[in-house]
Each structure stands twice: as structure tokens, then as C-alpha cells.
Amino acid sequence: MPPTKKADPFAQQQRLDSYEHPAAADAGLRRFLGYRLKRAYNTLRSGMLVRLEPLGLRITTFSALLLIVHNPGLRQSALASALDIKTSNMVAIVDDLEAKGWIKRKPEPTDRRALALIATTAGKSTCKKAEALAFENEETLLNNLSDAELNTLSALLEKIESSAEISHG
Amino acid sequence: MPPTKKADPFAQQQRLDSYEHPAAADAGLRRFLGYRLKRAYNTLRSGMLVRLEPLGLRITTFSALLLIVHNPGLRQSALASALDIKTSNMVAIVDDLEAKGWIKRKPEPTDRRALALIATTAGKSTCKKAEALAFENEETLLNNLSDAELNTLSALLEKIESSAEISHG
DNA sequence: TATTGTTATACTCTATAACTATA
DNA sequence: TATAGTTATAGAGTATAACAATA
Numbered sequence: 391m392p393p394t395k396k397a398d399p400f401a402q403q404q405r406l407d408s409y410e411h412p413a414a415a416d417a418g419l420r421r422f423l424g425y426r427l428k429r430a431y432n433t434l435r436s437g438m439l440v441r442l443e444p445l446g447l448r449i450t451t452f453s454a455l456l457l458i459v460h461n462p463g464l465r466q467s468a469l470a471s472a473l474d475i476k477t478s479n480m481v482a483i484v485d486d487l488e489a490k491g492w493i494k495r496k497p498e499p500t501d502r503r504a505l506a507l508i509a510t511t512a513g514k515s516t517c518k519k520a521e522a523l524a525f526e527n528e529e530t531l532l533n534n535l536s537d538a539e540l541n542t543l544s545a546l547l548e549k550i551e552s553s554a555e556i557s558h559g
Numbered sequence: 560m561p562p563t564k565k566a567d568p569f570a571q572q573q574r575l576d577s578y579e580h581p582a583a584a585d586a587g588l589r590r591f592l593g594y595r596l597k598r599a600y601n602t603l604r605s606g607m608l609v610r611l612e613p614l615g616l617r618i619t620t621f622s623a624l625l626l627i628v629h630n631p632g633l634r635q636s637a638l639a640s641a642l643d644i645k646t647s648n649m650v651a652i653v654d655d656l657e658a659k660g661w662i663k664r665k666p667e668p669t670d671r672r673a674l675a676l677i678a679t680t681a682g683k684s685t686c687k688k689a690e691a692l693a694f695e696n697e698e699t700l701l702n703n704l705s706d707a708e709l710n711t712l713s714a715l716l717e718k719i720e721s722s723a724e725i726s727h728g
Numbered sequence: 729t730a731t732t733g734t735t736a737t738a739c740t741c742t743a744t745a746a747c748t749a750t751a
Numbered sequence: 752t753a754t755a756g757t758t759a760t761a762g763a764g765t766a767t768a769a770c771a772a773t774a
Contacts, residue, residue, distance in 0.1 A: 394583055396606035404616075409687075411690065414641075415629075415630050415633060415637060415638070415640075415641040416626060416641045416642065417629070418625050418626060418628075418629035418630075418633060419622055419626065420626060421634045421707065422693055422697060423603065423697055423713060423716075424600065424607060424696070424697065424702065425622070425711065426597060426695075426713055426716040426717065426720075427599055427600040427603060427716060429643070429716070429720050430596055430605075430716040430719040430720055431593065431596040431597050431600050433719055433720060433722075433723035434592065434593035434596060434641070434719075435593065435597075444561065447703055448740075448741095450740085450741075453594070454761065454774070456587050456588060457584055457585060457587060457588065457702055459587075460584075460586070460587035461584050461587075463757080464584060466755075466756065467755055467756075468584060469584070469753085470584045471584075472583075472584040473585065474598070474601070474743085475741090475743075476743065476744085477755070477756065477757085478743085478744085478745095478756085478757070478758080478759090479741075479742065479743080480756090481756070481757060481758080495608075498755095501728050501750080501751070501755080502749080502750060502751085502755095502757085503748095503749065503751070503755040503756070504754090505749045505751095505754055505755080524593075527705060528591060528592055530594065531719065531723055532592065532634070532719060532722065533722065534718060534722045535715065535718055536577055536721070536723075539715055539718075542711060542715065543592065543712070543715045543716075544592060544595060546590075546704065546711065547595040547596060547598070547599040547712075548595065549603060549703060549704055549708075550599040550602055550603075550700065550701060550704070551595075551598050551599055552703075553602075553700060553702065553703045553704075554602035554605075554700055555699065556759090586740075591745070617762085617763075619764075634732085634734075635733065636731085636732060636733075643767070644764090644765085645766070645767085646733065646734085647733085647735080647736090647767085647768095648764075648765065648766085648767095649733090649767085650733070650734060650735085669732095670732080670773080670774070671732095671772080671773060671774085672731065672732040672733070672772065672773045672774070673732060673733085673773095674732080674733070675730090
């Protein structure tokens, strides 16, 4: 559901020409792509935090909920692996989603150690809203990039990840 | 000082064809550029943490040290602003660098509230080593991207940042 | 009144070790 | 022995509020 272009309720009225660059003292760091990646991510992250907060979601809980909705029966350990989160840290995230009534832990009959994660109707509904907000966030904050640029960017980021997979599995 | 191509001491011997993708359960999240940005950043971040650790640096302390070395006399508040870190959180970072003998807080004669930050000889030396490690990190983890791709990526990331500046100053 | 640096505090994310119950 | 989930804990990063000294 790609959102249509519309006014950003979170954007503040500030013109480009009134913006004062903070001395650009970070020029020495801008040579590093890691620094640029972090800053670019932080702009999208900030927007997400503001938008998800009214739903009672954080970025990590949103990510987990979305994967559970899209992969019914996903095991807790598989979810942790997919998100690169330690299983010990996943417990609190799944606890939170379960406490809010958005998912259920269902014991696996075939392996009584494992838990299959299932989204409830309320969880699916919340996830749908959160996804719309996430699309809106990117639509807003990436509005000066063309579709071609976005595709290029996605592909290059994927390339970085796949390079790392080779280096350290 | 762009590092020359050489073997990565941190890379592990693992072939692409032996890599098992963790079920790709995160397909639903890969539609979001923010998710891809975070994962790409994390690969560079992990490499930096490993490389900087022997020097006694973290990513934030390295960033601060580098900016102080490159901008002698930088005020603590300007440093915080450049790195998008709250001044209250900058105190511990500057404390750490000062405790290790890498920088000095020098009171400003013109404004007795302010502190000018100056790198020591040891600080400059440590910074030089850390910069070399940072270059090596990117040289290694971005080795399957061409120079043209890296330039494109840098420019697109910059565009995201400048878009955000307009939205929320 | 506003700003610089500081302290205190709290919440999130991340990382490790050790435990349980199953396999 | 190994794995799935859990608990406990600690280190970082980040956010806000309040303060002293100075502008």
C-alpha cells in the first residue's frame, strides 16, 4: 500500500534558506561511508520513533510484529536470527507484543522446546497501521530522491550486506 | 591516506557457497530503506568496534577525537552539535578522552563558560592510527563496490540528510 | 534571560553467562 | 551433547530535567 503524496504532519515550517549548518565541523568524518550511513539512518529512525509512538510500538517491536504477521508460526529463535537480535534479548520484545495482545506464543507439537509465534487480529490491524506510517515516513523523508535513485540506493546497500555475509558468515 | 588493498586480518575463511541465508524471513522489512540502511550500517559498525577496541576507542569517542584533532579549539557544545549528541551526553565522552591523555579542556579567555578542546601529541597519534583502521575497515567491507558506486552511495546518503534538514532544521 | 557545561536519571539496545526443559 | 527459550546483568547510546557559573 504505497501512500499517496500528502503533507507531512510532523514536518515543521522551516525554509532551507533559514537553515544554519552547524559549522560543518564533521568534514573529517564525512570521508567515511559508515558515518554517512549512520546519519542517514538516524533521520529515518527519528521519524519512525515519532510516528510509531502513538501505536505503542518501537522500531524493534514493529520489526518483530511485522515479521510475525508476514510469517505465521515463525519460531522465536528464527525471528531473532532474522533480525540479528540475540535470543535472550528477543524475550522482552515478544513479551511486550504478547502483553499488548498482538501476538500469541503457541507451543510446537513436534518440538516441545520451541514456540511458534502467531499474530492476533488486533496484532494484524496494528501492524497494518504501522506499515502505513513507515511508508509515509519514507515517502516524506526520501521525497527528494527519485524512484531510480531509491532503487540504486537499495541495491548498493544490499551489496554491502552481502559482502559482509562472505566475510563473517 | 587511503590504505592499500591487503588481506583483512578480521575476515574469516568462509566461502559464499557455504553461506546459508537465515530463511530470509525479513523480506517484509526489506521494502523499507530504513531497515536496509540500519543493516548496512551495522556491518561497518561491527568492523569498527573490533578494530578500535585495541586502541581503547569506541565509535563515539573516535568520532569526537577525530573532530577535535581536525578542529583545534573546538568548543564542547560545537562538538556535540556536529555529532548530534546532547551536550549532557558529551561530558562523559570528553571525560574519557581527557582521562586517557588524548585531549585537554582549555578555558576560553573570551567566554569563561566555554571550553576549547585541544588534542595532545598522544591524542593526534592515536587518532592517526584509528583513522587508518577506519579506512581499512571500509576498504575491506566495501571491497565489492566500485569507486563509482561508492561515490553514488555517498551522494545519495547526503541527499537524505539534506532532505531531513529542511523538514526539521 | 539565555547559554555552557554539568549532574542525575531513566529508557532502549546490545552482549555474555548461566540456567531449564527438552531434543 | 546440543538446542529453544529464559533470567540476570552490564555496558553503551540516547533523552529530559535541573543546576551553577557566566554572558
